[in-house]
Amino acid sequence: MEKNIPVLYQNKSDCCGCGACVNVCPRNAIKMVADECGFLYPKIDDDLCVGCRKCTSVCAFQNISEENTPLSTYAAVSKNKEQAVKSASGGIFASLAEDFINKGGIVFGASFDEKRGVSHQLVDKVENLYLLQGSKYVQSKIGNTYKEAKKLLTAGEKVLFSGTPCQVAGLRSYLGKVYDGLLTVDIICHGVPSEKIFQSYLHFIEDKYKGKLTYFTFRDKNIGWGINGKAIFxxxxxxxxxxxxxxxxxxxxxxxxxxxxxxxxxxxCKYAGAHRPGDITLGDYWGIEKQHPEYLNGADGWDESNGISVVIANTSKGLEVLNEIDGLEMRSSTFEKAAYGNKQLMHPSEKGKRQEILEQYRIGGWDALENRYQKKIGIRKYASQVKSLIPLKMKRWLKGRI
Structure with missing residues (x-):
């Protein structure tokens, strides 16, 4: 009898790479395979496939419309200053995760792995939370963590699962039912480069600085709140x-x-808007100096050099959890104000020169993109350094005038 092999996606734009189809396949007939630029797409082994079509029905990106709408929006910081400094923005995820683990829960999130890629990992000890902290501007490999989360939830454990919106939506669709013990947190995501592209860059900087990379972060708070990284060789x-x-x-x-x-x-991306799959959405509160200058001034004003987060409760569960955590300092805002500096809360990123850039990468690797960058950027490459020298009060005043 001829098998009816499912078609997982017609175009690459139909697949977010969440891996739900891989996790749901009862025959382990699906693997994630990298294209020329390293982006992962599911591929079916025809010899193993039995045509059950669980893989196509589980795809949230193609099949499920999100209906959540924001219930409450906040500007927030962690009361634990040390925790905030180690985090990309205001330390909210770390506070949520620490509270969750202290109450007997288990946390899943993205972590740098031993191969200098990014993959989802399980953390059940507060001292290991640092693995999940900080921004990773590269797509995380889900692996079998959907299966792990389901096994734990079925056994009555409490699970906090964090990731990009498409990863959170993929988990929810894979689970197929609502678990009281599950809390989901999605991030305000611009978009994700591939691990191959990221590692090409890391190899480039190793050659440039003539050393072996031993530490890397996309966000170094020692320079202040911003998108400036640090590497140690x-x-x-x-x-x-x-x-x-x-x-x-x-x-x-x-x-x-x-x-x-x-x-x-x-x-x-259909999640780049107000309809979010997570119980809670987290991100940087970019533009807070315009939207809430009152939160930065006066005796109880926040020091934005440590980072300030936007926190959105999308479900009653998310709102309840936020209100129960003592380690957060939250001040009221609105979704519209938060979206001012986070355009991905209104619409997806624009392609711009993507096709041209990736074609250069396919032909010449990161060296080609570096050469292009050096030719085009000029003195603008020093903008971040100059900006870091401007006193905080002056910087705040300048931002408020723009």
Whole structure:
């Protein structure tokens, strides 16, 4: 009898790479396979497939419309200053996760792995939460974590699952039912580059600074709240070399912010709006100096150099959890104000020169993109350094005037 092999997607824009189809397949007939630029897409092994079509029905990106609407929106910071400094913005995820673990729960989130990629991992100890903190501007591999989460939930455990909106939606569809013990947190996502592209950049900077990379972060709070990274290299002589990766001076951060190196579906992302799959949405409160100057001034004003988060409760469960955590300082805002500096709360990123950029990458690797960047950027590469020298009060005043 001839098998009816499912078609998982017609176009690359139809697949977000969440891996729900891989996790749901009863025969393990689906694997995630990288294309030329390293973006992962599911591929069916025809010999193993039995045509049950669970893989096509589980696809949230193609089949499920989100109906959540924001219940409450806040500007927020963690009361734990040390926690906030280690986080990308206001330390809210760390506070949520710590509270969850202290109450006996288990947390899933994105972590750098031993191969200098990013993958989802389980954390059940507060001292290991640092693995999940900080921004990772690259797509995380879900692996079998949907299966792990379901097994734990079925056994009565409490699970906090964090990720991009499409990953959270993929989990919910895979689970197929509502679990009281599940809390989901999605991030305000611009879009995701591939692990291959990211690692190409890491190899480039290793060659540039003539050392082995031993530490990397996209967001270094020692420079203040912004998108400036840091790398540490070990030279052949054993010396440590610390390098600041300024937003305007790093080719990877430049292309990321421009939105030219994301996977295809990111430019048609249906989660880039008010209808979010997570119980809670977290991100940076960019533009708070315009939307809430009152939160930055006076004796109880926040120091934005430590980062300030936008927190959106999309469900009653999310709102209840936020109101129960003592470690958060939350101040009222609106979804519209939060969206002012987070355009992905209104619409997906724009493709711009993506096709041209990725074609250059396919032909010449990261060296080609670096050469292009160096030719085009000029003195603008120093903008981040100059900006870091401007006193905070002056910077706030300038932002408020624009």
């Amino acid at each position: 070990e030279t052949p002589s054993g010396k440590k070399k610390n390098v600041t990766l300024w937003q305007s001076g790093s080719s990877y951060l430049f292309y990321f912010i421009k939105g030219w190196i994301y996977r295809e579906n990111c430019y048609q």
